[in-house]
Amino acid sequence: GTFTQATSTVTLSGNGDATINSAALTLYNLTISGTGVKSTHASSAITFATSGTLTVTAGTFDPLTALVASGTNTLSVGSSSGTLRVQASTFAGSYPAGFATKNFNTGSTIDYVLSGTQTVLNTTYYNLTVSTGGTKTLGGDTTVSNVMTIGSGATLSASSYTLTLSGTTGTPFVKTGTFIAGTGTVTYSGVYASGTTTVAGGQYNNLTVSGAETYDVGTNNSWKYQKSITIDNAMVANSNQTNFPVLISITSDSDLATNVQADADDIYFTDSTGAKLSHEIERYTTATGEL
Numbered sequence: 001g002t003f004t005q006a007t008s009t010v011t012l013s014g015n016g017d018a019t020i021n022s023a024a025l026t027l028y029n030l031t032i033s034g035t036g037v038k039s040t041h042a043s044s045a046i047t048f049a050t051s052g053t054l055t056v057t058a059g060t061f062d063p064l065t066a067l068v069a070s071g072t073n074t075l076s077v078g079s080s081s082g083t084l085r086v087q088a089s090t091f092a093g094s095y096p097a098g099f100a101t102k103n104f105n106t107g108s109t110i111d112y113v114l115s116g117t118q119t120v121l122n123t124t125y126y127n128l129t130v131s132t133g134g135t136k137t138l139g140g141d142t143t144v145s146n147v148m149t150i151g152s153g154a155t156l157s158a159s160s161y162t163l164t165l166s167g168t169t170g171t172p173f174v175k176t177g178t179f180i181a182g183t184g185t186v187t188y189s190g191v192y193a194s195g196t197t198t199v200a201g202g203q204y205n206n207l208t209v210s211g212a213e214t215y216d217v218g219t220n221n222s223w224k225y226q227k228s229i230t231i232d233n234a235m236v237a238n239s240n241q242t243n244f245p246v247l248i249s250i251t252s253d254s255d256l257a258t259n260v261q262a263d264a265d266d267i268y269f270t271d272s273t274g275a276k277l278s279h280e281i282e283r284y285t286t287a288t289g290e291l
Contacts, residue, residue: 005049012038015059020046028052032082035059040067048073054099056082056108063087069098078108078126086112090139091121112136122161130154130177138163138184150177158184158205166190173200181205188215207266216276225259229269248291256289264291 009029012018016036026047032038032055039062040046047068048054054067055076060083075095077084088094095102102123104110109127112118115134122140130136131151138157143164150156154177162185165172170192185206188199196216199209209215231246248269250256260267264284269277284291 005052030054032056032061033058037062040064048098054095056084058082060085060111062113063094066094067096067099069096071098071100073099074101074103075099076103076105077110078103078105080107081109082107083109083111086110086118087114089114089117090119120156130156135180144172147172147174149174150179152176154178155180158182158186160184162187164189168192170195171198171200175200175202179203208261209265225255227255250289250291253289253291256284256291257286258289260284260286260289262286267291 003025005026005028007028009031010027011031012020012034013031014034016034017038018036019039019041021041023041023044024047025044026049028049029052030046030048035058037060042064045065045068046063048070050070051072052070053074053076054061057079058081062085064087066088075084084095086094104123104125106126108125109129110125111129111131112120113131115132117134118130118136119139120128120130120136120142122138122142124143124145126144126146127149128142128144129149129151131154133153135155135157137159138161141162141164143166146167147169148163148165148167156177157180160183164187166189168190172188172190173186179200179202181202181204183205185208186204187208187210188197189210190197191211191213196214197211198216199207229248233241236244264281267281267284269279271277281291
């Protein structure tokens with residue numbers, strides 16, 4: 001039969017997985033509000049009429065074939081939940097430029113799930129996830145206002161861009177897959193009201209912490225620059241010391257001068273196991289690397 005969309009809204013509110021199992025179909029508004037995964041037909045595209053809206057407020061929307069947008073369309077995800085999957089090599093490959101307005105609201109998750117190479121749209125996300133195999137590369141400076149997740153088997157490359165993590169959950173970067181720092185910058189700017197924000201383990205090119213709180217680097221970071229400090233316990237009368245303060249004085253160091261932030265806020269001290277030690281930096285001189 002024939003479906004004439006006019007300015008109607010089709011709502012999929014049922015719980016559980018479902019497929020829009022139709023030949024080529026034109027809709028005005030489509031709303032996904034039930035749990036589970038709602039998928040499009042694997043070989044038939046859905047076209048959104050001019051000014052129509054795709055809204056996902058719960059569950060997951062998975063376009064197995066690229067959507068078609070007639071122009072001036074709106075894409076809205078979240079309010080309390082809702083996940084949008086990206087199956088193509090670029091965001092526009094799944095949701096074309098006709099979706100001129102993109103609202104990634106509180107509770108939303110954008111999940112890049114292609115088992116292959118993808119370019120991550122440079123914009124502001126609430127939750128951003130990269131899943132399955134293949135390398136996902138930032139397409140420009142990107143902000144994640146809640147949680148950035150690299151799933152098992154997935155790889156995220158910062159390339160030369162800045163990834164800003166402004167989430168206030170205490171763990172704004174969840175990483176079970178691989179992060180490639182490239183020549184980019186990762187900035188932690190969120191403030192966790194209930195305690196300390198954890199900096200995800202791994203190697204960074206540039207790491208910036210800018211929130212007005214304490215950040216915990218944990219015990220599993222592979223820092224790009226490291227130096228070993230050996231303390232001779234024979235220099236004090238009693239060789240067994242606990243919580244003994246030690247002055248570290250370096251008159252000049254070219255590595256420190258080249259690679260450390262001007263405020264020395266990226267210098268940390270750990271013991272031989274990698275556990276962070278309490279420290280205070282009295283003076284740092286950028287020009288010489290004096291510490």
